[in-house]
Amino acid sequence: MSYLSIEFGLFFISFLALYWGLNAFPKIQNWLLLISSYLIVFSYSWQFATILFVYTCIIYLFSILISSLKHAKTWLIIAIIVAIANLAVFKYFDFFRHELQTLLNYLNIPILIPLVSVLIPIGISFYTFHSVSYLVSIRKREIAVANFWDFALFLSFFPSIIAGPINRAKDFLPQITVNQPRQIIEPYRALMLIVVSIIKVYCLGELINENWVKPIFANPFEFNSLDLFVGLYAYAIQIYLNFSGYTDLVTGISLLLGFRLPINFNFPYLSLNLRQFWERWHISLSSWIRDYIYIPLGGNRKGFIRTQINVLLAMLLSGLWHGSGLNFVIWGACHGIGIVVLNVGDRYLGREYLIKRFSCIARLITWHYVCFTWLFFYCVTLSDAMDYLTALTHNFAIKSQYWQAFLIIIVIYIIYPKCKHLPVLFTTLLIRLNKLFLPFIFIFILWLAIYFAPSGMPNFIYANF
Known part of the structure; x- marks a missing residue:
């Protein structure tokens, strides 16, 4: 169900x-x-x-x-x-x-x-x-x-x-185990999260999937490099909308039941390096891996080289947790290697050397590296991923089928930092509105989301893991 x-x-x-x-x-x-x-x-x-x-x-x-x-x-x-x-x-x-x-x-x-x-x-x-x-x-x-x-x-x-x-x-x-009667927790925020989740998963995520992700990944050799970048960017956005949307939904449901779930996302694509990304993406998993795998392995207590080995092992296990295919192992390895390279840079250049001097470039590099790793997350086999990379690095034809989408994604990337305070703003507006109007507002928003959404019921990507 x-x-x-x-x-x-x-x-x-x-x-x-x-x-x-x-x-x-x-x-x-x-x-x-x-x-x-x-x-x-x-x-x-x-x-x-x-x-x-x-x-x-x-x-x-x-x-x-x-x-x-x-x-x-x-x-x-x-x-x-x-x-x-x-x-x-x-x-x-x-x-x-x-x-x-x-x-x-x-x-x-x-x-x-x-x-x-x-x-x-x-x-x-x-x-x-x-x-x-x-x-x-x-x-x-x-x-x-x-x-x-x-x-x-x-x-x-x-x-x-x-x-x-x-x-x-x-x-x-x-x-x-409470003995006292429970209460609904933050009802306005709970309703806001449920509505936002439906927009994210049911509407926006599926529109991106149907129009950009599926067609580009299905036949990568038919598209030029610009279009293939669009495919990677689009999947990065889709999986974020899908997974964070699911988290919003169950967080809202839990609040209505009187339970609090842990925060799982904190604008991960604003990260300036991979460490920050894992502090913002699937936070409950990354903190679990830190506390129950990385630290028991020795953490950073046994020297620099041993620390890097522990990082690699933790990220490899993270990849294997997501799926039993070689592609997930490679995905975990890519993140582990990226963090090790970051740690080596911090050791010999100074901590957060790039962030302190060129924060915009740091964010851009992090975004592209994360998008590159999502390729192994999406593709079922390693050969599919290699086909995509081959097409990406060889097909430099001028004609692009998705140049408009490329411009849209650039705009989204630029305005994304401005969205940090939107959830709090929406919740504040709901609290100020007359309660009699709320059901009609919610119904109208949901109707719009369903109307513009593709047909069919979207799957939760992380339900497969």
Whole structure:
């Protein structure tokens, strides 16, 4: 069930009425949330719901073992291995089977690894990361072992199970275990976020995808270099609109339910280097990788060279988390190498040498490097990406089919910094408006978005990860 569908909209309105009708009973609200979350997972597949419940039981058992003073560290290591193994079996089995079979064939070893079709459970990456944060928080004594059903809700909470953001147990579980009646949080901002998300994902993102991304990436050799730059720029904009739009939507839904989700985006294309980009893009993932991978590997505490190795490993794992293809590994490697080069420059030229002298050039370089890496994110195979790069670097024909789009994107790039305060401005305007007019304004805006949007229901790109 798509969160942008009419079916979900009707379900959520009905759910909201029942949910707040039980406002005096937060524990019953939790049960309602838990049942609804599992029903949504069940709507994709009953197997997915079963896998989630079994996984929840196993991780909860480990949390009890970790909470005991005996062998807590050992139990934590075993629990994390089990969690990662579960993710690897469902998400990476086919990738590693193919690569291992290729290696065996190359070595002339007559072993045939069986071909097994494995469906990837919806949200498995996100609830795996949620569970790791819970286990580590138990080990650090940041939180006590939760009630089982509260923990089950933490892993399955329907706004964030499909495509994040990644919730930390120490921040989110206290919102579940409240005894006092909840309240709607920032209702005007919540409604604004939902409307903006529909404009981003349903209208703007799909218009860019249909008109620029799909046709250019489908046949790169038919276009000149300028058009191919348009394709890269357009996909960079589309994936931002799609993913940040989804985050806006589930953040708005959560606020209406009385929950706060972590901030996941902060105008990433204003970044002046790759470090800043990862402080602004998918913030819940980058901070999770920092805290649970980079720092445990040693962070920057073991010398300059070891720091760069840790950066590369963290970014490679980030790429592999996004998908099981070689293209995602290359994408992660590109970001890792970029950050290493940035660190080397800081060491020998001075920290933020370019930013302090030519901030506009720094932003331009960062933008183009990020757009270049998105090529490996979009293309299904490495050969597709190489075809695009070949066309980009060889087809310098003067005739351009998308020169108007190129100019539009330049204008967007120039005015983008001026948009930083628009969300606060829109929320302020909504608060000042007469409440009687709000439903009509929202309906009109939504009608415009749907009217201009291409036909069909857009997918959330990050739901695939």
